[in-house]
Amino acid sequence: MAEAKPQADAASSLLFLREEEIRSAQDLLFFAYRDFTDTADVVLAELGLGRAHHRALHFIGRNPGLPVTELLSILRITKQSLGRVLGTLLERGYVAQAPGRTDRRQRLLTLTEAGEALERRVFARQRERLVAAYRNAGPPAVEGFRRVMRGIMTEEARAYMDRGGAAAQNRR
Amino acid sequence: MAEAKPQADAASSLLFLREEEIRSAQDLLFFAYRDFTDTADVVLAELGLGRAHHRALHFIGRNPGLPVTELLSILRITKQSLGRVLGTLLERGYVAQAPGRTDRRQRLLTLTEAGEALERRVFARQRERLVAAYRNAGPPAVEGFRRVMRGIMTEEARAYMDRGGAAAQNRR
DNA sequence: GCAGTTAAGACAGGGTAGTTGACGCATTTA
DNA sequence: TAAATGCGTCAACTACCCTGTCTTAACTGC
Numbered sequence: 397m398a399e400a401k402p403q404a405d406a407a408s409s410l411l412f413l414r415e416e417e418i419r420s421a422q423d424l425l426f427f428a429y430r431d432f433t434d435t436a437d438v439v440l441a442e443l444g445l446g447r448a449h450h451r452a453l454h455f456i457g458r459n460p461g462l463p464v465t466e467l468l469s470i471l472r473i474t475k476q477s478l479g480r481v482l483g484t485l486l487e488r489g490y491v492a493q494a495p496g497r498t499d500r501r502q503r504l505l506t507l508t509e510a511g512e513a514l515e516r517r518v519f520a521r522q523r524e525r526l527v528a529a530y531r532n533a534g535p536p537a538v539e540g541f542r543r544v545m546r547g548i549m550t551e552e553a554r555a556y557m558d559r560g561g562a563a564a565q566n567r568r
Numbered sequence: 569m570a571e572a573k574p575q576a577d578a579a580s581s582l583l584f585l586r587e588e589e590i591r592s593a594q595d596l597l598f599f600a601y602r603d604f605t606d607t608a609d610v611v612l613a614e615l616g617l618g619r620a621h622h623r624a625l626h627f628i629g630r631n632p633g634l635p636v637t638e639l640l641s642i643l644r645i646t647k648q649s650l651g652r653v654l655g656t657l658l659e660r661g662y663v664a665q666a667p668g669r670t671d672r673r674q675r676l677l678t679l680t681e682a683g684e685a686l687e688r689r690v691f692a693r694q695r696e697r698l699v700a701a702y703r704n705a706g707p708p709a710v711e712g713f714r715r716v717m718r719g720i721m722t723e724e725a726r727a728y729m730d731r732g733g734a735a736a737q738n739r740r
Numbered sequence: 741g742c743a744g745t746t747a748a749g750a751c752a753g754g755g756t757a758g759t760t761g762a763c764g765c766a767t768t769t770a
Numbered sequence: 771t772a773a774a775t776g777c778g779t780c781a782a783c784t785a786c787c788c789t790g791t792c793t794t795a796a797c798t799g800c
Contacts, residue, residue, distance in 0.1 A: 417702075418694075418695050418698050418699065418702075419630060419691075420729070421698050421702075422626060422691075422694065422698075423630070423729060424713075424714065424717040424718070424721075424729075425600070425601060425604055425717070426623070426626075427717075427721040427722075427725040427728075427729070428597070428717040428718075428720040428721045429597060429601045430644065430721070430725075431720060431721045431722045431725060432597055432720050432721075434644075446784095446785055446786075447785090447786085448785075448786060448787090451598070454594060454598075458591060458595070463747080463748095464747070464748060464749090465746090465747065465748085472602065472606075473786085473787070473788090474787075474788065474789085475747095475748075475749075475750095476749090476750085476751095476787085476788075476789085477786065477787050477788075479748090479749065479750075480785095480786080481786085496747090499746090499747080499796075499797070500795085500796065500797090501746070501747045501748070501794095501795060501796045501797070502747060502748080502796095503747080503748065503749095519591070519594075522590075522594065523590050525720060526590050526593050526594075526720065527590065528719060529716050529718075529719025529720045530589075530590075530593075530716065530719070532715075532719045533712065533715040533716045533719050534715075536708070536712055537711070537712030537713075537715040537716055538589075538712065538716060539709070539712060540705065540708055540709030540710065540711060540712020540713050540715075540716075541596075541709075541712050541713045541715075541716035541717070542596065543704075543705040543706075543709040543712075543713075544701050544702065544705045544709055544710060544712075544713035545596040545597070545599075545600040545713070546596070546600075546701075547700060547701025547702070547704050547705050548600040548603060548604050548697060548698065548701045549596075549599040549600045549602070549603045549604075550599075550603045553599040553602075553603060556599075557592070557595060557596075557599070618756065618757075619756095619757090620756080620757060620758085635776080635777095636776070636777065636778090637775090637776065637777085645757085645758065645759090646758075646759065646760080647776095647777075647778075647779095648758085648759075648760085648778095648779080648780095649757065649758050649759075651777095651778070651779075652756090652757080652758095653757080668776090671767080671768070671775090671776080672766085672767065672768090673765095673766060673767050673768070673775070673776045673777065674776060674777080675776080675777065675778095
């Protein structure tokens with residue numbers, strides 16, 4: 397697989413390598429994501445929580461005071477889907493709501509202490525995996541990783557990350 | 569976010585940056601994976617196929633002659649789950665089965681011409697996104713991306729990728 | 741200050757993709 | 771020949787997503 401087929405001309409050989417490189421990136425994304433999320437699932441399963449709960453927990457933790465609508469647009473799911481997940485997290489006391497100061501229709505979401513503790517517990521396992529990967533790859537590789545990942549996501553997601561999370565004004 | 573808080577000492581500042589760096593990697597994985605898979609979903613939805621079908625199609629395409637058990641271990645799902653997905657793909661003529669030569673209990677999976685055509689169509693959209701990301705980031709960044717992604721996945725997945733796919737002997 | 745819009749939540753009803761556990765059959769292996 | 775393996779299938783279940791419709795409260799524009 398490493399060498400070009402002898403009968404292929406230079407152009408098709410380059411095309412072949414490009415094709416294989418791209419297909420291999422599909423594999424990288426699949427396996428890295430699969431194993432990264434599996435790492436968190438183990439802890440969550442004990443508590444009867446799923447991936448959906450973790451995603452909500454993560455983004456609320458990173459954006460304290462997040463309004464429901466913004467969380468919906470990050471997760472790209474419907475209100476109804478989020479409703480059940482958020483319901484569980486509220487019932488069990490992992491998440492708290494507070495009315496918005498400038499817009500009182502909003503319910504700004506924050507993690508309770510229990511929510512933060514849970515999130516940290518799940519995070520710790522993912523952290524191990526990431527820290528090991530970062531250390532093995534080295535800082536320049538990490539920067540390359542960051543650049544490529546940013547390139548794969550939509551412009552909108554890049555903008556979200558650049559402003560340091562969901563619209564910062566909600567937290568002021 | 570770029571500069572350390574003046575009141576923080578060097579150690580806690582480094583810890584802070586490390587923590588933020590790792591959490592930011594969680595975001596990168598979520599958004600890149602979300603947007604990368606969304607790209608494929610659009611095409612698949614037209615045909616009434618889902619992500620599960622795409623994953624099967626992708627790995628069969630990359631590993632012609634793949635036995636069912638190996639596909640199960642790649643996807644990390646149960647036989648029953650795969651059964652439905654594979655049933656649809658067989659019915660619609662995207663995938664074909666052939667008995668194994670050395671072990672006739674096996675059903676070796678391959679894509680039909682229709683299956684290859686469909687896979688290429690879905691691939692084309694993901695390819696655009698990846699090629700753009702790779703071109704913008706540049707070759708050293710791509711190498712860094714590859715190294716970090718490999719570090720995130722399990723040893724087993726790395727081994728799979730290193731031998732160029734599912735056990736090569738099945739295809740001989 | 742009313743009309744229209746938005747934020748949040750809830751209803752009913754539905755679908756896909758995953759799970760466990762048990763069993764059957766053909767075939768390979770010890 | 772007995773045990774193990776590869777594959778398929780039945781039944782029943784769960785998690786997580788969907789569309790469509792509706793209500794309530796609060797904000798916004800003329």
